Amino acid sequence: MAQSLQQSQQRHLDELIQWLKIPSVSSDTSKIGDVKAAGDWIANKLADSGLKVETIQTQGHPMIYAESPAIDGAPVVLVYGHYDVQPPEPLNLWTTPAFEPTVRNGNLYARGATDDKGQVLTHVHSICDWMATGKPLPLQIKLLIEGEEEVGSENLERMMPELADKLACDCVVISDSSQYGPGQPAITYGLRGIATYELLVQGPKQDLHSGSFGGAVMNPAIALCHLMSSMVDREGRIAIDGFYDSVRDLSPAEREAWDQLPKTDDFAKSVGASELFGEKGYSADERRWARPTFDINGLTSGHQGEGVKTVLPAQASAKFSFRLVPDQDPTQLTDAINSHLTKHLPTGVTFKLTPDHGAPGMLADTNSRFMDAARAAITAAFETPPVLIREGGSIPIVTRFQETLRCDCLLLGWGLSDDNAHSPDEKFCIEDFYRGIQASTMLWESIGKLSS
Amino acid sequence: MAQSLQQSQQRHLDELIQWLKIPSVSSDTSKIGDVKAAGDWIANKLADSGLKVETIQTQGHPMIYAESPAIDGAPVVLVYGHYDVQPPEPLNLWTTPAFEPTVRNGNLYARGATDDKGQVLTHVHSICDWMATGKPLPLQIKLLIEGEEEVGSENLERMMPELADKLACDCVVISDSSQYGPGQPAITYGLRGIATYELLVQGPKQDLHSGSFGGAVMNPAIALCHLMSSMVDREGRIAIDGFYDSVRDLSPAEREAWDQLPKTDDFAKSVGASELFGEKGYSADERRWARPTFDINGLTSGHQGEGVKTVLPAQASAKFSFRLVPDQDPTQLTDAINSHLTKHLPTGVTFKLTPDHGAPGMLADTNSRFMDAARAAITAAFETPPVLIREGGSIPIVTRFQETLRCDCLLLGWGLSDDNAHSPDEKFCIEDFYRGIQASTMLWESIGKLSS
Structure with a gap:
């Protein structure tokens, strides 16, 4: 039975909250069981939707891989994300506990809210919801959601050659970065x-x-x-x-x-630095x-x-x-x-x-057809055209995807720069979570119209 | 009943071990009760010998004061020491636990063994044993054993003017420093x-x-x-x-x-530094x-x-x-x-x-009659004349004693420079503990012969 928009949004949020409660701190050896539980959680979610799901064992934490059926003549997209999170310390600086997700002022506060459970879940939701309609996806989507991004993705890096066939795609889509500012979405074409x-x-x-x-x-x-x-x-x-x-x-x-980028708030002031x-x-x-x-x-x-x-x-x-x-x-x-x-x-x-x-750092092609598709999807969902920016953070595996898979790359950040990604009181704007799901859905529609 | 030398040495050591078991870490607010217990322990020991004992309350940890009867025409000596100790951290670097005193290779290992419980107890033992003989001491001895030396003696400093009459003396005796080397006793005439x-x-x-x-x-x-x-x-x-x-x-x-001082072992090597x-x-x-x-x-x-x-x-x-x-x-x-x-x-x-x-730092008069008395006592007990040295450590209260009480000062260290005073595996050579008691006894004899 079809849900109202409100019903599905509530369900999307409830599921994110469930996932965020699992303290999947990959750098903490005492949390191995929790990291595994967070991987199992997303694997089950993907399997329930009818995707073919596989848990790929590594020398460290496992990777979750899923794929929809191949579509003749349509592009293949790989969605990459991670279910592991940064350590929550210092604990005393959190307004509410890191692993007890809490809604305040339209934001969801928890370790991993924006980095990266909340962001990768926008794609998982859009794909699972599409699968639930019974209509085939207009492209093949593969998902790789790993558990070692916050500790350097070394196992994925090492296993990349043997995984190259499985992960083969025309474009990697990653949501693990930020918008340019509140109300100003962005596509990130470079990382440090x-x-x-x-x-x-x-x-x-x-x-x-x-x-x-x-x-x-x-x-x-x-x-x-x-x-x-x-x-x-x-x-x-x-x-x-x-x-x-x-x-x-x-x-x-x-x-x-x-x-020429729109000026944001005073930068030093926003982080509370003296100058x-x-x-x-x-x-x-x-x-x-x-x-x-x-x-x-x-x-x-x-x-x-x-x-x-x-x-x-x-x-x-x-x-x-x-x-x-x-x-x-x-x-x-x-x-x-x-x-x-x-x-x-x-x-x-x-x-x-x-x-x-x-x-190493990376730079993506700002003139690719995938970039055009993303621009259209984001403009529709966020009601504002995205700006093109780079980001200072690192997603170590992105360069490796580009090298190994010879694919395009889309970094579509739904977060905000003050989301406290590696700090106490990490948050994710709930409205942007919903917009991200919508933009993701539209992205599959736009890319589905391109030839493979 | 008179004890053999061996019996009394065993008793001296056993009592030190008892005292060292009390974790009187003055900088740790969770240890207030233990600090008080260590003060009570030495107060009881002094009172049991027949000395007049008083617990002086401060804004922090209490001071223990004791005195023997005034002796007409003889000098007054103030023995100063402390019953508080440094924090024991890092705990994992102790061979045996900091507050479980253990004998190994002729040394007693525990936090406070040399700094300062073991050293101040040499004077307490010599005085209490003298009192036990029933013979009067040949001088008046006052003792001030405080609980805040490791946190800067601020309360004692502040209360010094009101305590000046009580503490009035001709010479302060302090054993909270080191010999020049094993088998080479020293008198310290300067502190930083x-x-x-x-x-x-x-x-x-x-x-x-x-x-x-x-x-x-x-x-x-x-x-x-x-x-x-x-x-x-x-x-x-x-x-x-x-x-x-x-x-x-x-x-x-x-x-x-x-x-001209006798050369000790290679200094860098003794502390394990590369050069x-x-x-x-x-x-x-x-x-x-x-x-x-x-x-x-x-x-x-x-x-x-x-x-x-x-x-x-x-x-x-x-x-x-x-x-x-x-x-x-x-x-x-x-x-x-x-x-x-x-x-x-x-x-x-x-x-x-x-x-x-x-x-501030301090310098004592190396030609005083008290210095001569100490030289004689140490030479007899240690069977070697002491050398005159300065020390790099600080006993903040010493300068204040000199200023307020206008007295001489004797710093008679029984410790060794590798005693790990503020480090894991703090120790005190048991033989030097016994020699210290003997030198202390002889010091009272020598000073008793001086006029007040």
Whole structure:
């Protein structure tokens, strides 16, 4: 029996809430069971709609694959998304608990609301609802929803060659990014790459009394600060030799187009920073979307508890990451960092650099027929034509899809830049969730009219 | 009934073990009851011997005061020590639990073994045992054993004027420092001062996605590293304007005397550091004992758990401390640090500096009659004459005793520099514990022969 729009929207939201309650934190080894449960949840949802579903085991968390029947002469689209989420910490900064989804002011708050359960579910809903009508889809749709995006998608990367036939498609569709602003949808044609590291600086064999030893034994926390400071100047310019050699410059046309984008709210104010910051000669959007950057993601050393402990710590460590732009190779970067650290290492300490994951950046063709189809679908669903933007985040697997599958790529973000994707109080605007489902439906209609 | 030496040594050790089992961590608000219990323990021990005992309440943890009868014409000595201890963290680095005292290889391992329960108890034992003989002490002894030395002795400092009459004495005796090396006792005639701080750097109002915002929003962890690096160079030279203006230089005679000290084991090797470090033009002892230094005691920011979280943290903080030398004023330092941080603050972040505690350094008169008495007592008990040294640590209250009570000061350390005073596996050599008790007894005999 057909549901009213309101009934189906309520059902769409209820199902998202169910899914968000599962704490599928892929980086937390104690959450393996929850990650599996979140994968099973979406696999069951897809199987219930009549799609052919397969759980692909990996050395880590499983991937869920589904496909609709092949349609002669019509394109094949691969929808990619992920069911794993970032860690919720710091827990005390959430207004309501991360895994108890809560509606406030038209937004749904939960870890994974926008990144990426809420966004990938727009496509799952549009496809399942289409299947429920009994009418065949006008194209073949494949879905790959993995459980390791937040830890670098290494298993999917490794298995890509063996999965290439299964995943073969004309275009990958991914909704894991943002609109340009509230009421201004966007198509993202570029992403930054990433390279993440952990640095451990080792001083004395154990913590020492800073009075008895301070000044005669190098303090590894001070050494760490010197090393971190040596890697980037106060304006965000990275000081590693050769770092900018392969950076692809922004084209004048791109810079002009971005300059024409509707102005959003004061950027520094929106994130609560005291003032703007960044590399000289670039706008905030240029810095975030098209310039490589360095960030410290975590610092740990010595006494972190209450009160004073005048210790000279044995160790200090930093987690840090680079965002890369097209033509920068994350594998070459590790050697450059090791050389830099060796050169700048203070006396009396040793270091160990552990690379975690890396991926190059990507740029999509802004003139493809799939891009035209997406523009039409979004304009209809959001009642506003999308703008073309890049994003500063990384979806490491996107470049690999392009390389391996030789396909086009559509990054259709339904989120907003203040959705707190990796922070407390992550949210997703419920109206955009519904619009995303509608745009997704229209996208299948538009792409169905193209030849394969 | 008189005990054999062996019996009384066993009793001395057993009582120390009892006391060490009480986790009297003064900086940990959850341990208030344990801190009180440790104070009660030593108060009862002193009262049982027949001394007049008083518990002095403060705004924080109580102080235990005791005194023997005044002796006409004989000096008055004040024994000062503390029953509070440093936090035991990191717990996983202890071979046996911090509050389960364990004997291994002639050492007693426990938090507080050397700092300061084991050391102050040498005096308590010598006094109580003397009292038990029924013979009067040849001098008046007062004892002040407080519960806030590890958090800066602020209440004792504040109450010093009102306590001045009660504490009036000719000489303060403190055992909370180290011998020069194994088998080489020392009298410490100088201590460094201290000033401790916490710095909080605030960036955006909450943690942000480093991809979406990195490069356009200042990272407070990077800002913190720049600020910390700006305060000290790679050789330990502090870069705060005017910092060295009031530093009292080492005298040539002192440098020569220290140069004559018996050489100990390779210093870097003994602490497990890869090589020596420190301010140019000074020896390791000079750097530790007589030069001001800067140490980071703790760093905290962003993601510290397992795995990767590519966050741009909202905050970063450092706990840091300076060791000061005579003539440096810790109260003036706070203004200088604030100016320095303001001048060097990167764009886009704010900071808050919170001073914790501070105390100036001290130098004692090496030619006093009390120094002579101590030399004789130690030479007899340790069968080796003591050398005269300074120490790098701080006993903030010592300068205040000197100023308020106008007394001499004896710092008689029975510990060793590798006792891990503020680290895991803190220990105290049991033989030195016994020698300390003997030296303490002999000290009362020697001082009893001086006129008041």
